[in-house]
Amino acid sequence: MVIKGLKGVMAAETKISFIDGEKGRLIYRGYAAKDLAVSKSFEEVCFLLWYNKMPDETELQTLREFMQKERYLPGFLKQILDLLPANMGLMEVLRTAVSALGTEEYKWKPTVEQAARITAIIPTIIAYRYHREKGTLPVEPRQHLSHTENYLYMLTGVIPIPSHVRALEAYMILTMEHGMNASTFSARVISSSESDLVSAVAGAIGTMKGPLHGGAPSEVTAMLSEIEEKENAEKWIRDKLARKEKLMGFGHRVYKTLDPRAASLSEIINSVGKDDKWLDLAAFVEKKAIELLEEYKPGRKLYTNVEFYAAAVMRSIDMEDELFTPTFTASRSAGWAAHILEQAEDNMIYRPEANYTGSFMKI
Ligand code: ACO
Numbered sequence: 001m002v003i004k005g006l007k008g009v010m011a012a013e014t015k016i017s018f019i020d021g022e023k024g025r026l027i028y029r030g031y032a033a034k035d036l037a038v039s040k041s042f043e044e045v046c047f048l049l050w051y052n053k054m055p056d057e058t059e060l061q062t063l064r065e066f067m068q069k070e071r072y073l074p075g076f077l078k079q080i081l082d083l084l085p086a087n088m089g090l091m092e093v094l095r096t097a098v099s100a101l102g103t104e105e106y107k108w109k110p111t112v113e114q115a116a117r118i119t120a121i122i123p124t125i126i127a128y129r130y131h132r133e134k135g136t137l138p139v140e141p142r143q144h145l146s147h148t149e150n151y152l153y154m155l156t157g158v159i160p161i162p163s164h165v166r167a168l169e170a171y172m173i174l175t176m177e178h179g180m181n182a183s184t185f186s187a188r189v190i191s192s193s194e195s196d197l198v199s200a201v202a203g204a205i206g207t208m209k210g211p212l213h214g215g216a217p218s219e220v221t222a223m224l225s226e227i228e229e230k231e232n233a234e235k236w237i238r239d240k241l242a243r244k245e246k247l248m249g250f251g252h253r254v255y256k257t258l259d260p261r262a263a264s265l266s267e268i269i270n271s272v273g274k275d276d277k278w279l280d281l282a283a284f285v286e287k288k289a290i291e292l293l294e295e296y297k298p299g300r301k302l303y304t305n306v307e308f309y310a311a312a313v314m315r316s317i318d319m320e321d322e323l324f325t326p327t328f329t330a331s332r333s334a335g336w337a338a339h340i341l342e343q344a345e346d347n348m349i350y351r352p353e354a355n356y357t358g359s360f361m362k363i
Helices: 034-038 042-051 057-069 075-083 091-099 111-133 147-156 161-175 182-192 195-210 216-227 232-244 261-274 276-298 304-318 323-345
Strands: 017-020 025-028
Touching: 017 216, 025 034, 025 042, 025 232, 025 261, 034 161, 034 261, 042 057, 042 111, 042 147, 042 161, 042 323, 057 111, 075 091, 075 111, 091 111, 091 216, 091 323, 111 147, 111 195, 111 323, 147 161, 147 261, 147 323, 161 261, 161 323, 182 195, 182 323, 195 323, 216 232, 216 276, 216 304, 232 276, 261 304, 276 304, 304 323
Parallel strands: none
Antiparallel strands: 017 025
């Protein structure tokens, strides 16, 4: 029997994260992701995912300093980023740039050092190319800033305010890891052939960019731009569902209740304290959409997913749409790396079978 999309198939054992889709729980290495998001730094949660324990002060400082040192772009990579065609989107650029980081120093077996290097450099690649696209001067990383603070600094050129750093950091922690999602599965499959960590991350980026996975947040903002005013929402959603099209930012393979990350992100948006027409419209559309999804797709348990709130958080900190999916990628790279490390501990190449439904001919 073919199980389409491997729905419900257990493809690995993992100690990295646990998702309870019915109760809406997300656990990283035993800790609730929502608690980590409000009490820990991005670097601390990286350490937790990669080493399976909370760091002590010295361990944390060592990882921080290593990542700070690794956030600078080598000259050859800047040249590549400058040469890529102008019509290449940030995700395609990121996939190409990560791939260009080479294989020699990243070769099998993967190490925590490799994981930290790739995670440290991704925000710099995004920020560098973002400035080039806009025709502004790329901002060099600042060594003493935290991972998230430095990312925002490189994007804007100014030291970010603490509430923006906290909002982005919480978002990045909440989206760092999520079990056997499509991009993580891609990373594990690539890694299972004993290929290098860079190839596994480049492949995962390719998976991440699709609209059914990480490409949804910018589609959420496109939807809200089209709706424009609250009074247009109901008709717009009804028309979309009547055409049997999907509403971006709703539904999840695993969660059949409110995504726990969505609830935390909603609190974070309030803590930024932005009174914004767009956020107000988003909250209205969310309510209306859940109501109408139940009418058009009864019993499917379709709720807001993290992508919907990702769009809202990014908006609340004035981040532009084109940065949504790359930023999601910057956080998820830490989770991919944790899975690549775990895959290597007890590796077996992934090799499922396909049921041939074609014909048999004679020449
Ligand atoms: N809008 C309308 N209908 C939907 C939606 C949606 N967003 N999501 C699911 N449905 C419907 C499907 O049409 C299907 O209906 P049917 O039973 O009449 O055929 C039913 O609900 C089940 O949907 P599936 O697509 O089979 O559910 P699956 O678990 O395979 O898909 C997915 C999950 C891909 C996330 C889906 O809900 C979707 O496409 N959502 C929109 C895109 C999106 O927001 N992606 C981001 C996901 S979060 C992340 O990746 C980080």
